[in-house]
Amino acid sequence: MQAFDSLSRDIQQYIYDKGWPSLTSIQNAAIKQVANTDHNLILSAPTASGKTEAAFIPALNSVEDWETGLKVLYISPLKALINDQFQRISELSAYLDIPITPWHGEVSQAQKKKVVNQPKGILLITPESIEGMLVNRPGEAQHLFKGVEWIIIDELHSFLGTERGIHLQSLLQRISQFMQAPRFIAMSATLNKKDFGYAKAFFGSQRDTDILVDRDKNDLLVTIDYTSGEAGPFVARESLAAIYQYSKTETMLIFPNSRNRVEEITHKLDKMAKKENAPIRYFAHHSSVDKLLREEVEFFAKNNEEQLFTITCTSTLELGIDIGSVDSVVQYGSPPSTSSLSQRLGRSGRRTHQSILHIVEDDSWEMLQTYAALDLLERGELDAIEMIETPYNALAHQVMAILFQKVSMPMTQLLQLNKTFPVWSAISDADLALLIDYMVEKDFIEIMDEEAIVGLEGERLLRSRDFYALFFTTSDFSVHYQHERIGSLPFTPDIQIESKILLAARVWIVKDIDVKAKRIMVEMTKEGRPPKFISDEGFVSNEVRENMEKLLRTGDYQALNNDKITRDFDFLKSELYYDDGNYWYEDNQTNIGIVTFRGTKFNIALLLLIKSIATEGEKYQLHDKHSLITGPDIKRMVERLAGGDVSLDNVVAYLEKNEKAIEELTAHQKFMQLVPASLKIKWILNNFFSI
Template identity: 35%
Template sequence: MAESQAFLKLDRRIQHYLWAEGWGALREVQEKAIPLILPADQDVIVAASTASGKTEAAFLPALTHLLQQPDEGLIVYISPLKALINDQFGRLDRLCENLEVPVWPWHGDITATSKRQFIQKPRGVLLITPESLEATLCNRGTSIAGLFKLVTFIVVDELHAFIGTERGKQLQSLMHRIETALGRKVPRIGLSATLGDMSLAAKFLRPDREVALVDVKSTGGQLLILVKGFEEPSAEDGTRRKNDPEKERAPLAIAEHMFKVLSGSNNLVFPNSRREVERYTHLLNSLCEQGQSPREFWPHHGSLSKEIRYETEAALKQRERPATAICTSTLELGIDIGAVKSVVQIGTPPSVASLRQRLGRSGRREGEAAILRGYVIEDALDDKADLETQLRLDTVQTAAVISLLLEHWFEPPVVGGAHYSTLVQQLLSAIAQHGGLQARRAYQLLGAAGAPFEGLTKRSFAELLRNLGQGEILTQDHSGLLLHGRIGDKIVNHYSFYASFATDEEFRLVAGGKTLGTLPVSQMMSPGQRILFGGRTWLVEDIDEPHKTIHVSPAKGGAPPLFNGGAGRVHTRVRQRMRELYVAGESLSFLDATAQRFLDEGCIAFETLALQDRVLLDQGSQAILLTWLGDGANEAIACLLMSRGVQAFSGRLGVEIVRGELSLEEIEDRLADISSEAAPPLDELLANANNLIRQKWDGLLSPHLLRETYASSNLEMDEGLGWLRTTLEHRISQ
């Protein structure tokens, strides 16, 4: 340690603490980050694998800088999770107590007494969520400058979890509003384990100046991967079992295998929905009961009470008894649950970046391999097998994601989007903070150059103000000062206002007055679309957005749809890798015999159907435009078709087109017309689009602004049009 120049730069009290704790050396990420952060004269992103020491890489130099100041200082640490704040408090409190630096956790579960103590003397380290920071700015008004007067750093943990989201735009706005109140820039430190493009992440952290980058690639211990395939046999009546929980056999077989290989160790299991979390937790604990063994399997998802979630986290942290969590992405971020032996993915991973983040939980002990177990389920092949079954899409997509993971590629962060929903929230919050704002000042604070919503035109801002005024969200006094209107005042004074994101809502599916269940929807839907639910195909008749209800009727004939509900948006690179796997037809070392058979069968179907050379596929009453593009480009092409009177929807292979009376040649002609012209205005393009309301305050936007914010976050128009123009240089139907 004595030879480390970074170590020698640290405050002597911190050096003594590290010696006392038995540190033999600083880690690579700390060696690189300390000299960049210590002067407090630039923004820094620290990207490294889970458990690499990123927290210390930020706080050791930040605390050293704080201790070197003649006046007391303040470090603001912003986390996406209350549980992560609790963990970091445990890690920092002992170090900071030694330094006589107070540490203040601040979220909804912290007592009012502790918060008052911080407000009386705002120094040390403040650990806070964006929502609590929002409440502070909203309610503390003009005292914000005094409250944050001593701030020397703003540290953002799990940076990747914010980028491209409404919560991320809220975070950008909060940091900007604090700096505006202070009249100076505060150095920002971003910490993340998963960043696909460091330059885009830097643009998110600080859009208007350069950011120093520390990107420590994992040297990577051994990585063990095995994907097992399970086949769901056809029911005796010839119907498909898959997607019908009452008939499925494969989940029980998967549970039995997991019980055999996971029992006696700590693991994380990620199914793809809350329903599946409940199902597998029940199956696994039933096996515990049958074997008269103690409970080892615990659920964790956002709909559970915090007591149940804490119970699961506590079971993982203790080491006396083995525990495995069956969870959604709630345990994907850096909550300290200790090392786990393996990570299990049931079904297709949401993304390469998500799988990488999850896998970072395993192999954290010296000398241990990281272990990924995957499970895929495919229906048995028979004369009723649909295209998705023939192509073994789940297996091939899973294989594509894993192959990209092994190449160290993952999705770049999404930094664009208008985020008008969060603009509404930030406007209302800023008005509360300042006791009213002139429209010109509000625009400068939120939409001008260097502001969080930079790119917002004055015309769009004026339209937003008019619409909010008509809805009594805002009002103006005789001097033109913007104030909360009758309804806006109620919104801001409700406890739910401080969160920029909507709680997860699912659409209720109703057929003939009977509720079939609920379905998460992640892409645009329209009447006439076909969806798969409960093992059956349904036709969308009507979408009741205010009541989150989709009215459906049984679909007659035609191929089942490939609509994937709320499974997450897929990047173009993943779809292109799927096509490459179909063309190559090779064996993959991480697939077991059954999963490899699924891949082989998919490749055979791909070759038999001549999909390598076909772009427009006849499916009877439907046609599929085989683009092999991501969801954003596919949805853009679908919107372009719908603007010309052709019903079309984004699907897993490309764009699903309802033919009606159209021949394939007529569809091709429509596509050729689209590719030869510029995209129509958004109001024309999305005139017939439904369920565009996705974010919390979208319902307060005018129809035009709603279409604009939806398109900016969901449609890759340039990519979609570019693909059409390239493809249509020659005839596409075969």
């Protein structure tokens, strides 16, 4: 039987009325797999391959009774994606006469109460909203989720290898206790084969999980605009000129690697266009721009049919938010991984099936890293995901969440969490007991008659609006113009009365600062400079760095037939010398450093090993942009490491004496205040030295 023939008459009518010429390959495969097995599915396919319909159509088609509760739970990493999918699936659900309900902060309480009181149809929600429901209204959560037959997870790749992903795994296992063995479908960008095992285990389900891979991809057109020797604190004029020329004929997304660069590029492009009276719209899109302004940009891009526009953005637009079709993507500054570059490329060519990548660069090292990532992508070699080992931070958060949910819990049960929930199975009994003892000692948990309840410090945690998420939300100062919120900024010494700043692609002058309210009042002006944001750059992958070394060693970069790049890469090679199995760099002051050509995690681990055997007063530094570690007599230190003159015991001893080092290495772990120092050190060893 053909996949289309197995669908209900209503779904067939929907497809016919939409004018689809046929089902896509991933849709055909998913419909057949759902009909012929009881397995879970992961749909791994590029952007614009019809993944959303490939997930929803077979799930909706398989539900036999829509009258006995909520049947499909869709989980998204972003509220914007929920809004997109609500628009996309609403028409299909109307054909089936089933309700679809989005659930986030902007949805009315009346809508939420309606689906809680009479669970039915499809619910679209984020992980953090599920946590809020379990903690604050556990009875409602059980009533709402008990009839669910399908759980659909969007952007699975964005959860793998992250604290938020571990949080979601725990939530899935907690709510699955209310359900009767639901089936899972996850949508993901293309995955490395090495990660298939991690992906299959994500659901914690007793069912088998199949991965369906769509290997179709757009044709790729690459242009390179490289300005030799122009690297500096600002984007080179030649680079801006190249980007501006592309923006005059194409709708584009520009991906620099920082919010500072987003603001600088957007402002300067806009000035260039105004000087020529060019009818082009330029937008800035990053996490510090107010969400309403970001949504206005997304709406404009999605619904614009005639006007040229360019959005300069950070990774906020890497995920599958529907902004319609753009002609091309500009990469300025190097992507940290092949996967990141792949995601960015997937934003273009939806209509033409040709992705266009403009590489614009004025720094030779960044150019080498971009080329290394592109070379891997063209060979179909994606980075492997670095999974989080022994996630004590997420476990501590979930211990508190479960106690909030259940009010009290026998200690015997609390000490069995690593056996009750598969997500915690790698945590030993001894480590779980140590963690809980510490949380009791610090009054996050209180013990009464062998029952664990929330302690006074735990109550303070719950009162924080940030408790439900494992990712940090910024505590920056909000920026306001009259009655409009523009966004937020870190309050640095540069922010003073009458100072000029760029934010949301506009120039502002600071008129008032209310420190207590964390509020900055501004007015419009003409000239300004980008604010100083905390670094946005992510960890660079091992695969990209190792390919950088290979390209330099073999001279394969000459295939680009670009004289400037060949000359500058030849110069990079000449600045390094190879000795005893390592690359070394010596500057004009005869300072020597080791260039590892390895990923950020490896470099941090190596730096820790060196510091652990260094004498007091010796300073060693990691310059990760260049994969470089410097310090006194670095060659001798590396020789000691190679000779086995150090072990992880040295690292433990170093960390035990350096609380600041522990804090720096666990700074992105939001709930590490719940974790004892010995487990923090163990986490560092497990996550930086497993490579």
